[in-house]
Amino acid sequence: MIAHLKGRLDSTDIDHAVIDVGGVGYLVGASSRTLASIGPVGEATTLFTEMLVGEDFIRLVGFARAEERDWFRLLTSVQGVGARVALAILSAFEPVDLSRAIASQDKAMVARANGVGPKLAERIVRELKDKVGGIAATLGPAAVNAPAGAGADAVSALLNLGFRPAEAAAAVAAAEAELDADATLDALVRLALRKAAK
Template sequence: MIARLAGTLIETAADHAIVDVGGVGYLVQLSARTLDALGPAGGGVTLLTELQVREDGWMLFGFGTAGEREAFRALTGVQGVGGRVALAILGVLDPAELAAAVSRGDKAMVARANGVGPKLAQRIVNELAGKLGSPALAGTAGAPAPRGGAAHDALSALANLGFKPAEASAAVAAAVEELGDGAGLDALVRLALRKAAK
């Protein structure tokens, strides 16, 4: 099982990225939201992953946060929702928005994703009711992955200190929001540690 990739971003396309890890290029399927959060090609990138093995091949799906991966797992547990459809949903709704839509029974929000018709949206809402946690908790786990540069280094520093990916991502995202994109690494790490300790 491949659970995480950390390497160099080689290239991105409409629905995937190629990440070089020790000389091996992994093609990783990503949601539009996660693709947007990646830095430029040539930069370091860390992705949580989910490997799906089927008769016609193996597919590796990548996520910027633990919350996004958990939402993906829940979605693909619904009959008729494959990996690509789950990514399409997560490209339109972050985990907090998905949890909120499910808790309200709002199938129209889910149906905004490509490939999701009204019947499938209704099935998703029905089957995931009570399985995604509260929208507030999902929001913490679904904070956008920090982009490259100091934010990426701060995320790595928190991960090295033992913080879970979702906690580290949420804390660094909150620190970047408060300090701005031009903040230095030391300031980001200090503030992110304070945010994570709350």
């Protein structure tokens, strides 16, 4: 298993990069976000990787950040989501935005990615709603709903009370939509608890 590649960026194309590691060029599939962020050709770069092995192929897929790789693994665990569709989703959304869409069950947002129809988007948000917490835990509570300040603390408070990450994120998002931007943590948690109880 190849966990990451560290070398020189040899070239990029629309859906892959070639990383030169000690004179060996590794062709690595990647999302457009990863390709845009790995630096200029000729410079040193590091990619987190996932190796895909099939009956008649071995492929490497690369990611600029570990959380992107974690999302790739989650997405490809959904029936009907292969590597190509998972990369299209990761090209369309930052991990934080994807977390928010799944936590709030926003299948219309997920369906905006190339190759994702309404039925597949519904399956993705349904199957991943309870799994999104695993990635959120590695990124911190802010990743579930991308709130800042009081919002992040409110999500954390609900997680500590035993709410699932998706529930906590959705409740805080609903509370933030009703309250002013400068609402106190106490007010945010109280309203989020009322939203979660509905």
